Amino acid sequence: MIECTTTTALQNTPCAMPLLSGLLALALSAGSGLAHAVQELPNHIFSRNGGNSTTVLVDKRTRSAYLVDLEQDEPRLTRSFDDLLFGEIDGEKTREGDKRTPEGVYRITHYIPKDKLAPIYGDGAFPIDYPNTLDQIEGRNGSGIWLHGRDESDPKKQVTRGCVAFNNNQIDELRSLLQKDTPVIITRETEFIPATEYQQQREALFALFDGFIDAWETGDIDKLSNYLHPDFHSPGGIDREMWVARKAQLSQLYPKRRIETDDIYAFKEDGEQVVFDFTQFYCADNISTRGKKKLFFKRIGGQLKLITESYAGLSTASYTDQKIDHFINDWLNAWRSKDLTQYLGFYGEQFKDGSGKNLAQWRDYKQAIFHERSDQQIKIADIKIKELRGNRYQIKFRQDYRSADYQDTGIKTLILEGCPGEFQIVAEKWRKLR
Numbered sequence: 001m002i003e004c005t006t007t008t009a010l011q012n013t014p015c016a017m018p019l020l021s022g023l024l025a026l027a028l029s030a031g032s033g034l035a036h037a038v039q040e041l042p043n044h045i046f047s048r049n050g051g052n053s054t055t056v057l058v059d060k061r062t063r064s065a066y067l068v069d070l071e072q073d074e075p076r077l078t079r080s081f082d083d084l085l086f087g088e089i090d091g092e093k094t095r096e097g098d099k100r101t102p103e104g105v106y107r108i109t110h111y112i113p114k115d116k117l118a119p120i121y122g123d124g125a126f127p128i129d130y131p132n133t134l135d136q137i138e139g140r141n142g143s144g145i146w147l148h149g150r151d152e153s154d155p156k157k158q159v160t161r162g163c164v165a166f167n168n169n170q171i172d173e174l175r176s177l178l179q180k181d182t183p184v185i186i187t188r189e190t191e192f193i194p195a196t197e198y199q200q201q202r203e204a205l206f207a208l209f210d211g212f213i214d215a216w217e218t219g220d221i222d223k224l225s226n227y228l229h230p231d232f233h234s235p236g237g238i239d240r241e242m243w244v245a246r247k248a249q250l251s252q253l254y255p256k257r258r259i260e261t262d263d264i265y266a267f268k269e270d271g272e273q274v275v276f277d278f279t280q281f282y283c284a285d286n287i288s289t290r291g292k293k294k295l296f297f298k299r300i301g302g303q304l305k306l307i308t309e310s311y312a313g314l315s316t317a318s319y320t321d322q323k324i325d326h327f328i329n330d331w332l333n334a335w336r337s338k339d340l341t342q343y344l345g346f347y348g349e350q351f352k353d354g355s356g357k358n359l360a361q362w363r364d365y366k367q368a369i370f371h372e373r374s375d376q377q378i379k380i381a382d383i384k385i386k387e388l389r390g391n392r393y394q395i396k397f398r399q400d401y402r403s404a405d406y407q408d409t410g411i412k413t414l415i416l417e418g419c420p421g422e423f424q425i426v427a428e429k430w431r432k433l434r
């Protein structure tokens with residue numbers, strides 16, 4: 001068997017042909033070693049509102065790897081690496097010590113410099129989070145799977161104990177390009193497809209994702225359960241029936257909920273496994289949570305079904321503060337523009353101001369003010385946000401109001417209730433400063 005070991009070998013040996021065919025005339029930027037597909041895109045990495053990011057895509061069959069940058073949700077191959085080493089035994093890793101390289105979707109956990117490593121690992125190492133949640137529920141075990149360099153004093157070494165080994169020049173280059181949480185997809189064989197097919201794949205994947213989130217948000221338990229794999233298990237040991245029962249119970253406790261998703265990635269190890277990796281904000285009566293979520297889908301009977309999930313909590317403070325800032329800005333603009341309908345849309349039915357005016361009385365009061373003071377100017381500063389309890393917030397700021405015949409400066413306090421995107425002002429107080 002002829003092995004691909006260098007760029008020259010890729011171009012002149014039989015093993016180069018599948019790779020070049022898969023990339024559809026892979027173009028190498030002169031003198032840079034950067035690779036990008038002219039007409040085809042990797043059928044492994046998709047995003048929506050994901051920002052700019054880099055993913056490592058590893059191909060076990062061709063002993064190669066690629067760096068794929070996502071920019072405005074479009075993938076671009078920026079670098080290729082060949083002559084990689086893999087586990088001594090072919091196939092997917094299933095247990096500790098089997099000398100196989102795992103296949104799946106992972107994340108880099110940290111970087112280990114050369115001075116902290118034994119010579120066998122070369123100039124540096126990037127451990128990955130094998131076994132991931134899917135590996136664990138399917139019984140795969142082991143640990144210590146890294147992307148690392150190699151001991152160049154032993155050039156005959158052509159295998160690892162399960163890790164992916166780059167040469168030291170490559171690992172030195174990767175040190176400046178990779179970081180904690182960089183995605184790593186290890187697949188038996190990469191697939192590159194035309195741009196039109198890539199967009200079709202992307203649309204289908206996000207239609208699956210949106211359908212699942214919609215069923216959850218609307219409380220359609222029958223529809224939601226249809227998304228589950230028969231072998232579904234959560235990391236905590238909850239099986240399919242228990243998971244559905246739990247969602248039904250929460251649906252009754254919180255009949256109205258809002259689920260926002262952002263920074264969404266869909267990673268395909270192969271056609272049989274897809275991982276949706278995203279930021280989730282969940283809001284219902286008196287409760288709001290935010291975190292990083294992963295949904296692991298696995299194909300059965302020709303359809304992708306949810307087989308497990310994972311969640312890691314994040315602070316909600318910065319997210320809600322940002323949403324409140326946007327709300328206050330929009331409210332202020334409506335006030336400045338004297339658009340009474342738009343302005344009143346920021347207030348809830350249960351609104352009371354500091355003097356006891358209800359929403360109808362507030363409307364009559366503001367309608368008269370808007371009519372009398374056509375030249376009003378309002379400035380606010382020193383905004384302070386305080387969460388009072390679940391989904392209830394106090395906002396205080398200094399307000400300066402000017403019109404031709406009236407002016408004042410003071411401290412305004414607004415009480416907001418609701419989920420981000422559905423905030424309503426339920427109380428408003430004013431304290432004039434001397």
